[in-house]
Amino acid sequence: MDERTRADVERAEAAIVEHYPRLVRLTYLVLPPSMGRHRRVLTAHGLVQRALPRTRLRRPDGGLPAQRGPAPESGYDLVRQRALRLALAHEGQPGRGLPVLPLVWGLRLFPRAGGADELALDQALSAVPAPVRAVLGLWHLEGLDEDAARAVLARAGAADPDAAQRAAAQLERETGTGAAPLLSSGEFDPCMVQTRPTDLLRRRQRMRVVAVVAAVFAAGAAVAGAWPGTADRAGRAETVAQQALDPGRLLRTPNEQWADTSRIDFTAWPTRGRQAGDRKLLARALQVWAAPPPDARIRAAGGTSTRPPDHPPQLLYAGLIDAVMVVVFHDGERLVRYAEPEDATPTLHFARVDDADLTTGAALVIGRGNGWMRYLLAPWISEVMTRDLLMPAAPPHGLHVAPDGVTDRIPAPPAAGPGCGRWPVAQFRPSTRIVAPGRNTAFLVADLNELAPVHLTAGPPPSGGAPGEAAGAPALRSWARTACSLGSLRDAGVRSVNTWEFARQRLPEDGGSATWVCTRADTWRGPGSVTLQFVPPAAGPADPGRTAGRARNTAACGRFGPDVVGDVHWQAKSGTWYLLAAGSQEVGGLDATGGVRATAEESTLAAPARPDAPAEVVGRLRSGGSVRALQP
Numbered sequence: 330m331d332e333r334t335r336a337d338v339e340r341a342e343a344a345i346v347e348h349y350p351r352l353v354r355l356t357y358l359v360l361p362p363s364m365g366r367h368r369r370v371l372t373a374h375g376l377v378q379r380a381l382p383r384t385r386l387r388r389p390d391g392g393l394p395a396q397r398g399p400a401p402e403s404g405y406d407l408v409r410q411r412a413l414r415l416a417l418a419h420e421g422q423p424g425r426g427l428p429v430l431p432l433v434w435g436l437r438l439f440p441r442a443g444g445a446d447e448l449a450l451d452q453a454l455s456a457v458p459a460p461v462r463a464v465l466g467l468w469h470l471e472g473l474d475e476d477a478a479r480a481v482l483a484r485a486g487a488a489d490p491d492a493a494q495r496a497a498a499q500l501e502r503e504t505g506t507g508a509a510p511l512l513s514s515g516e517f518d519p520c521m522v523q524t525r526p527t528d529l530l531r532r533r534q535r536m537r538v539v540a541v542v543a544a545v546f547a548a549g550a551a552v553a554g555a556w557p558g559t560a561d562r563a564g565r566a567e568t569v570a571q572q573a574l575d576p577g578r579l580l581r582t583p584n585e586q587w588a589d590t591s592r593i594d595f596t597a598w599p600t601r602g603r604q605a606g607d608r609k610l611l612a613r614a615l616q617v618w619a620a621p622p623p624d625a626r627i628r629a630a631g632g633t634s635t636r637p638p639d640h641p642p643q644l645l646y647a648g649l650i651d652a653v654m655v656v657v658f659h660d661g662e663r664l665v666r667y668a669e670p671e672d673a674t675p676t677l678h679f680a681r682v683d684d685a686d687l688t689t690g691a692a693l694v695i696g697r698g699n700g701w702m703r704y705l706l707a708p709w710i711s712e713v714m715t716r717d718l719l720m721p722a723a724p725p726h727g728l729h730v731a732p733d734g735v736t737d738r739i740p741a742p743p744a745a746g747p748g749c750g751r752w753p754v755a756q757f758r759p760s761t762r763i764v765a766p767g768r769n770t771a772f773l774v775a776d777l778n779e780l781a782p783v784h785l786t787a788g789p790p791p792s793g794g795a796p797g798e799a800a801g802a803p804a805l806r807s808w809a810r811t812a813c814s815l816g817s818l819r820d821a822g823v824r825s826v827n828t829w830e831f832a833r834q835r836l837p838e839d840g841g842s843a844t845w846v847c848t849r850a851d852t853w854r855g856p857g858s859v860t861l862q863f864v865p866p867a868a869g870p871a872d873p874g875r876t877a878g879r880a881r882n883t884a885a886c887g888r889f890g891p892d893v894v895g896d897v898h899w900q901a902k903s904g905t906w907y908l909l910a911a912g913s914q915e916v917g918g919l920d921a922t923g924g925v926r927a928t929a930e931e932s933t934l935a936a937p938a939r940p941d942a943p944a945e946v947v948g949r950l951r952s953g954g955s956v957r958a959l960q961p
Contacts, residue, residue, distance in 0.1 A: 341408045342381055344407070345377065345378070345380065351470065353373045353519050355463075355467075356415075357369055357519040358454070359416040359417060359459050359463045359466060360373060360376075361419055361459065362451070362455035363854040365662075366440065367438050372419070374519065377412050379415060380408040380409075380411040381408065382407065409481070410481065410485050414486050417459050417487060419459070420459035420460075437524065438524055441515035441516065441521060447516035450512075451516060453500055455855040456857075456884070456888075457496060457500060457884060457889050461500065464490075464496075465497050465500070466512065468497070468509075479491065496889060496890060499889055572640075572641060573641055576612050576615065579643070581605075582596065582597060582643065583599065586599070587708045587709055593686060593709065594685040595659045595664065595685055595690050596661070598690075600646070601705075602647040603647075604647040604649065604654065610654060611644070613667075613669070613675075618677060625676070625677060626674055626675075627679075628679070630821075631822030632822045633822060633853075634681075640660070642665070643661075644658060645664075646705055646734075648733065650696035650703065652670070653670045655668050659682070663681055664679070664680045664682050666695075680779055680780035685781075687759055687764075689825065691759075692704040692755070692757070692782055694781075694782065701739065701741055702738070704782070705736075706734045709763050710760070711759065713728045713757060714726060715739055715740075715753055715756065718753075718805070718808050718809060720809070728755070739753060741753070742775070742776060742815070749813040752775070756800055770800065772784065772798045773798070773800055773808075777815060777818055777820070778820055779819075781853075783815075784825040784826075785808065785826055786799055786825060787799040787808065788827070790887055791888070799828075807828050807846070810846065810874065811828045813873060814860065814873060818850050821850070823851070823853075826848065828847070828849075829846070831846070831893055832913060834909065834933040836865075837901055837935045838901040840866070840901055840902070843899075844863075845911045847860070847886040848860045857883065858881045859879065859885045862874045862876060863875045863895065875897055877961065878895045878960055879960070880959050885959065892913050892916060892948070893959065894959070895910065896958045898940050898942075907938060908927065908934070908935070908938035909933075909935050910933065910935075911934070912932045912933075912956070915951050917949055918930050918931065921944050922944070922945050923942075923944045923945045925938040
């Protein structure tokens, strides 16, 4: 337990009072964006308030004063270190609870919205780990140099401060914007917030809460006196809850708005379906969402909340799909699909879709059956085809779309197993009404058993942008090797998957040319997972090769961590075993240690080695840094 003298605590308390907005801004920046802005605001305030250390009340055993140690750190340095440590501890723990205080009921808090540059920086920050965000805060909010920032991070418990600083520098180069003025803007200020009605409990739960509040009020009234306005506040909360469940207040986007807006996502979808005016159906769907009956089936993609609506949502669709009445809502962050089979239990399916775009907001799964599914398409999709990823040379097939945007049935990908045999995907092309002719490139999406399909891309992550589309011939050939691995990503809340050949290697003993492939899956939450594959020359067109490495919650193979190294043991035709290693473009040399010792002054390495010899391979970057090989 971190206990300090009373003088230390008094200095820390003075620092918190004097620099409170600065500390809260830094803590807010470090906390995971996946928490949502409301929770981040409250948690940032709570952690800074918890950063005040305890006072040492007693001397050590023996009654002698404690020996004088190093010179005391400033009160500000102390509370900054403690707040950073607490904020870093939230990384990878989205379910970690809020501090007890501050406590807000009835409102959602969020900083003021910034411009396009602030939004781009916020999205970039959501894709990197907490220590990287901490580095940017220490550099630009605290004004520390690299040595000072490294020391602060180390004291706060960051695992690898040097790697965090390299990743932060890479992020700044990729975004191409000055982070300092943006991080000082209102977008990242949790002390200047806006409000809106918050998540409201179901009627029965609200009544229990009101009863508890009333009991507390009755017990404390003799001491503290009456609380003014309690009944009025409860009445206002009840009114807001009723509005969120009122079918007449559902948001309905006009049919042609998608062609006249700069925001191409689910907010631009018009309302469709023959039952869009059925108030009784819509009321049932909203009521089940707000208070699911005990027998209702509820599914949620990874990292998606199932909370009740806290404001009237947008209606996307209401109609009959294969004898099932379906209603789809969008609340600004999530898709919610209500399915009402005849004489059967209703189903709710939730999927997170915040920050969707032209490709990730192009479709949703409107119906699903045994071995098939249907999409509801965005209004900007002008061409729809299907193809099998395992047959890259085969032409795509056209797919009929009904006037309300619902497609014919599409074969669903096979269930998980050692092989897949086929992997159907949809190929979409956007309308020239929003994308200039010649630039409306076709793109692929795949069904991974969730409400929102996954966008498939191919190629190295370019500076400041996204990888290329996967509909071209080279990309299709690459995806033919990777397609069956998509099954392992089902129900994980995946937003997009990219595959790219990061290296080619001439094998020893005239063994031909092997390919090294990296496949990265990014989730709607932000974290990504990576799989490296070694593909020998004898592999068939759909042979994925051997797994050479895996990593979760990593920036590797992405735009903020494009450098990657992999290694495998390989046997030549002569029977000799070799350690093979390869790195991406910026890797200028490789070093193997452990059971194998070898060095190469290029991005590939081959050294004789026993098949069971352990080896640790490190790539030397041309920029001066290093990157370790991913492990299987």
